[in-house]
Amino acid sequence: MDRHQEISDESLRSRSRIAAHALWDAMVRPTVEHPEQIPWHADAISCEWLTHHLASGIEGAAVEHMVVGDGDNGSSVRRRLDLTWNAEGVAAALPVHLFAKVTPSYLTRISSGVAARAEGRVLRKITPQLGVEAPKCLCSGYDRKSGRTVHLFEDLTETSGATFCDFETSINRDQANEIVDTLATLHGSFMQQDEVLAGFPVYERFFDAGARNGIHEAHEKAMTQAQSVIPAALQSRREEFWPAMVAARNDHANGPRTLIHSDVHLGNWYITRDGHMGLADWACVCTGTWARDFAYALSTTLHIDDRRNWEMDLIERYLRRLATDHGITVGFDDALHQVRRQLMTALLMWTPTLCPAPGFPDMQPEAMSMEMIARISTAIDDHAALDAFK
Template sequence: MNLPGGPAPHDEAVALSPTWLTAVLRRRHPGAVVTATDVTERIETVATKVRFDVSYAPGAASDAPPALCAKAYFNPAARRRGSSRAEVDFYRLLAAALPVRTPPYVHAEVDEETGHPLLLMHDLVVAGARFGDPLMGFGRDQAAGTLDQLAALHAATWDGTRGRETPGADLATTFAPRLASLARHMGPEQLQTQLDDGRVPDIPTKVRRADRLLAAMGALADLSPRHPRCLVHGDVHTGNVYATADGAPGLIDWQVVQYGVWALDVGYHLAAVLHPDELARSERELLDHYLDRLAAHGGAPPGRDEAWWAYRAHLPYGFFLWSITRNVDRPITERHTGRLALAVARHDSLSLLGV
């Protein structure tokens, strides 16, 4: 179906226009006629998220969503830095078929001529959802709830299972591993400058070394094919977890989704969301909980000793992601980089990887 303005307009005015939205919504809600939109919130990070109310003509489809959230690279500066289509491909190809809670969406497309992706979701805030506060963190029970969602995602795609069942969604190709490409994002000198900018002041110098951290990313990339792989979210900090109106956890912001080792998600999540003291007390128990849930969802969990080694060895991944972060509020950056670095130091993860 041709859409006026294209499948993924990079002009926010077009994407929020009654003409374009009517054409999009009529594919799922045939009687919908949009008459107006009213922006309620705009969030600028790497991509732009625009929450807006939708007004319909009298007699329009009664099940049409009253509020939506558009996520795209509307800001020209963000487009110049490059855009990722991974999240849109996740929704377009897989989200509806996977047993993991994600925001309901009405449109997920990439303009193949420009490469611009656009995702149009139901506004979860209007539906009563609550989003995690990156500066608050989780308790043990909340972390266990997210681990169950991760176990469901991992089990459904364990060793590429979903890729064989879903045409057009070969996991290793469509959602290629990201470790090597992420390591090329920043050179050692710039990375060292960021590691020394005060975001991890209490971390031993031997851990706060760009050369070792980059080498760890390379070691993890080399290690990955020797472990069972699955689809991983890739960025499971507190701010990317929401709770529905009845308290059930779900996952948002799938921009770093990739085919990789389960421990990328589990290690990153636990070290990012738990206070370091709580992490030290609960990580073994929570890892066992994840492995049990992975089996319950149909996955084939590794042995406890193997899993414990993989969990500790993959902690540098999250530390690296927050070490290269530049466009997030400083208190959030410091909190996540510091927590993840402390976990890497406590487990001597860099030495585990031989770097």
Template sequence: MDHPVTGEGITPDYLNRLFSWTGQPARVAAVRLAAAKTYGDEMVSTAGRAIVEVDYLPGAPENLPRRIVVKLARGVDDIMGPFYRNEVAFYGRLRRELTIEAPAALAAHYNPVSHRLGLVLEDLTARGATFPNVLQPISIAQLRGLLDTLAILHARYWNSPRFSSDLAWVETHLEGGVADLMNNLAPAYIQHEIDSQRFKSELVGMLGTTGDQLLAGVQAVQRHQANLSQTLLHGDTHLGNTYLLPGNRGGLLDWQLMVRGHPMHDVSYLITTALPIAERRRHERALLEHYLDRLVAAGVSSAPSFEDMFREFRRALVWGVYIGWLTTPIVNYGWEINVINHLRLTTAYVDHDTAGLVDEVR
């Protein structure tokens, strides 16, 4: 089956076919599109989303959600296929075995011909969720809650032997469709951003580097960290891919870059994008200590030392600078969100001599 790229394509027939494909009965009688964000709305990066109100057929269970979120392929090209396939794999194959805070999925399907996804998720606002970005303050307590979620996820798969058996399908930063896209297709898009956006070329110049050198640095760090502790990563933990719940609990959205890798990839990117520069400088070491404490509490007895982890925390910043945001056009999130993420990441890159740490592993 194929999937729509606009909210208008979400019909009762479409949802019933999608639910039937995943083994559920056809129960949808009517739908109303409550809201939609698609590519070009300045709050969409790799996939759009629609909020849909649903009426069910008589006799349907009372506990079925009346509002759902449907993710939509961008529809502008097929380059995002590896991302969509990866996210559908997370929700279809892993979500049910996890106890972390992440959206519940009602249906998930990927079409390898059209490179589109069909993904139906719970409406998190029903549980009081809010969705932060860099334009809004986040408290240290809220950030600790997000780190708690990461620690539980990472502990669950810490150096797991399953990566050689039933989880061998999980991609790495070095191999798989997403890795191929990042290493072979994305660099041309990133160089276009550097060449066409003056503030990006100035930031790269301020770092004393080039797009090609940053790419080589990212690849060197990924090869290096592939030989260290491995776990399941969210893979794209900038603040805009999180949500906050009452009681300082936090969850993770948008699993398109899920990957097996080193935990500091997730932790470094989250802390650095979540906090204003001055706050990050004051709190990052204590926040890393908090994460390590929660990792041990979740059952990891072989965690590296703080200093070893902090070194990899600093080294991992090169990914956030290059892949995380140089690749992101203004149309995805708007001018201010784009610029602030760049400033936070490039400043941390300088603060931590990430260039020198990258050179150590080239």
């Protein structure tokens, strides 16, 4: 994990190929002509392509018109699609409001393109079986040669009345319980299920890729830029952070693995019209220790005072769900120790977001990054997390 390690010839060839395709796409702006092609951007999606992927088995159904609307840009690009179906499509109640998640640029393809296959598998095959609230993925595709990826989702604002959370969203106690229950269901269902887990990347792969691409330096820069929101006691121990993060990374190989979302910050949760919690953006899904998701979720989704007041009860609730629903026993003291250590990997998701390393896209507004860093670093200080590595 030497951050000065040179890029391998194979990786260089792969990146060069993807860069060439991304440049070609941006210059030519091709529209997909065949169903098996992967659109480079939402603007490249055709009515014929949508008909093939959304109306299979519905005789005569066809998309007659499509409008590409607004969305957002980050590690991937999301755009709203509004479809007009013919009479057969309307009669079959085929989806009208969608979101397309694509990777049009070199940076988006490098940062999230490779993970698209795992995200599509989870949202099409796993979350529906678990019964957790998550986006419904209607179509998913990945082209290794070009790095293009696409996911088509139902528009949650239409189907579930969803409101996506941001740094100003307040999560109440019932919603905090649902967050914990969702994680317990995910983790408990796949704990040490090696046959299923073998199809997903390991957490260490993401960490190591980031380490090779400058997240250590980005973290250090952000620790300075965000010092106004980081407890003073931690600033004097900055040299301990990176070794602790590496040690927390190694914890994933030392304990039982399960399927983890791995990016469970507040902005990836949404609230349905009925007030229930849903979990979106599974682009970082991988295998690792359950404690990463738990530490990351509690330290980012809850206001600091709420976390302090509720977290011990929430840990107990999570452990009860594991034991009652899945027959998995984890002692409270051991669980708390693991959570303390994984707070370090949670912080490493947000310091490079504030100060992206070269080659990484801007992924979040500065206000969101600062709030997440404040919450996580305060949790690190509250739990004396650095001392958990002594």
